[in-house]
Amino acid sequence: MKGMKTFNYTKPYFGLRGGWLTFWITVACGADMTLYGYDQGVFSGVVISSDFLHIHNLEGPSKTTLLGTVTAIYNVGCFLGSILAYWLGEKLGRKNTILVGTTIMAIGAVLQTASYSLGQMMAGRIIAGLGNGLNTSTAPIWQTETSKVQWRGKLVVVEMILNIAGFSLSNWVNYGFSFAKGPISWRFPLAFQFVFIIILFLTTPWLPESPRWLMAHGNENEALQILAHLEDQDINDSFHREIKYSVDYERTNSVSWGDILRGRADEKSGTSTVRRLILGMGAQSFQQFSGINVTSYYLPTVLTTSVGMSSDLARLLTACNSVQYLCFSLIGIPNVERWGRRKLLIFGACGQCFCYIFITALIRYNEMEGYSHRYEVASASVAFFFLYYIFFGIGMQGVPWLYPTEINSLTMRTKGAALGSATNWIFNFMVVEVTPIGIQNLGWRFYVIWIVLNAVMVPIIYLFYPETAGRSLEDMDDYYRVKPPLLVFRDKEAISSKRPERYRVRDEQLIWGKEGIEVDDLTQHIENGDNP
Structure with a gap:
């Protein structure tokens, strides 16, 4: 049928290249940001459900502090997940980190949805937060490192919109189920997270890893293959030069946490x-x-x-x-x-x-x-x-x-x-x-x-x-x-x-277009603040 995309299951990524491949990466990252927004709003309706408060013994003014802790402890998990994402993301790669984070979120969602005790609910909140912290710290980097420069801004806009859309959806789900009596009034809104979790499990495994991460870990050939698919071009050394320079520069000039703490x-x-x-x-x-x-x-x-x-x-x-x-x-x-x-x-x-x-x-x-x-x-x-x-x-x-x-x-x-x-x-x-x-x-x-x-x-x-x-x-x-x-x-x-004029003048003499300048020379020029 004219205009429809046909899938070739014998080729990598079902034969998808260029814009269509970027689209499906955006679907995965967008599902992650929608889930983030949904989780931000869903608990606002849960905490005023009489059935939820009764089952977890949170009724009455004397339990206000404890109710605040149950709600807020999710963010402790998110904090720990975002810190962990820095090390785990570099070891496992972008997509594998998201799969780990999504698995952890699924465990947390099950614990919350099936909760009959305060301890179980708090454990579920922390675990779900840990997974969300991993995902929200990794997905934007994966999106950026697999997108063309001219698309990155538009894709950031899409992800922000989807984050708020998830928040809005959670509020409407809360309102709709407020008319239901009993456990379903709060269990279903919590269980609805699985819609986005399933989307992540169905899309992320078959999508490409970040070529920048692969190149940083010595897998240059695989990175070039992925770049060719993302750019919908034949393999060509010229369009991976900027990534190689960036990776080498970061490796040479990396700053450790110890350097930061010691000033x-x-x-x-x-x-x-x-x-x-x-x-x-x-x-x-x-x-x-x-x-x-x-x-x-x-x-x-x-x-x-x-x-x-x-x-x-x-x-x-x-x-x-x-x-x-x-x-x-x-x-x-x-x-x-x-x-x-x-x-x-x-x-x-x-x-x-x-x-x-x-x-x-x-x-x-x-x-x-x-x-x-x-x-x-x-x-x-x-x-x-x-x-x-x-x-x-x-x-x-x-x-x-x-x-x-x-x-x-x-x-x-x-x-x-x-x-x-x-x-x-x-x-x-x-x-x-x-x-x-x-x-x-x-x-x-x-x-x-x-x-x-x-x-x-x-x-x-x-x-x-x-x-x-x-x-x-x-x-x-x-x-x-x-x-x-x-x-x-x-x-x-x-x-x-507006961008200062002196930066535009500098760009006219950019070193990228000059022949015979190697990556090590580029690094030295940047460090010295030169315009060669």
Whole structure:
């Protein structure tokens, strides 16, 4: 049939090449990000299920702290998984690490879905988190290392959208099953994870390994074969030269964790390594300090406890909110290059601070005994929860995940991404742990914390964070090689959302096109900051 792809089962990857092969890698990575988003939202409906609370003996105000721990402990597993992914990913490869992570997630999902005790549920949460940490730290690297340069940005957009789509789906599943009575109201939403787990098991094993990982481990012939399939070309040494250079450069200039801890990282990289690591980790912490997981994990709880709504209405509003969150996130992601990282982060922090000011004030009056308009102010606060997600979706959803991969040097990209992800997960745990306790004990005062944190982000981003939009890794290395001042806001070039002209001039003399320059010579030129 015209236009349909036919599969040749006798050839590698069922005969798929080029765009079709990249498409199926994206399906696998997209299923992983959708599962990540689904897991972020599904427990918000579980924790207000009366059957779940009864079976696990979590009913009553005295169990609020324990309920927060059960919810938050998932993020401890994610933190450990993201740290483990750095070593395991280098030993097993990208796709095998994802298969290990998916297997661990499947075990965790079974334990949670079949849980009849608090210990079993907590074990399931930790195990599932461990697998998710492995997967979410590995899948983006696998996608990047198997995609053409001109497709990478578009595929990042797709994966971010699928992450939010998974979050939205979990809220609608929670709402739909809230009408069911008994165990199915929370067991089915937890079991639904297997849809994405099965997709990962069906797609990942037959897809190609990262050619960059293969080349780094001495399997150059296999890497060339995979590159030929991905590029839909014959084997040609010319189109793997950049990967070979990158691998050799990283091997020669690699920085160990010991070098970083002893403050010797700059002796090898010479490009403000620790400072750049802190900036990347800080960007990831901003996402959690924005207060997003006060609502991602607990919005139904917030709406029932702080606003005073019924659990059915709270679930419905949470599900509706997730749809508008998905829609408005589409605005920020395609424009992240046009507006720049700094502007999006500042825009998000300002808007989130504004929303929490009104949320705090309105909930304050809602909790005031004898106030005659409590229903009206409680209803008004819902609008600002919705508005909060608009600012977060545009400004804070994607940039904290992009920034660590851009601000760190070539030799520190993997470590920087791992530390950034781990930072996000550990602060995620902290926020999810304290939220139910804060809502119960502090009432409206709990939301003041998020006003302050969002307000503090604005000057920090403005003063210390250089722009990375439009810059290559080599551009950022050039910038940090001259030891720029800590305060970047006075340097118009450093904060411009457009690429500085001097980098374009340098590119006109790129060493790639010059004949007779070997990889070792390239490495020396880059280290010296030369333009040969």
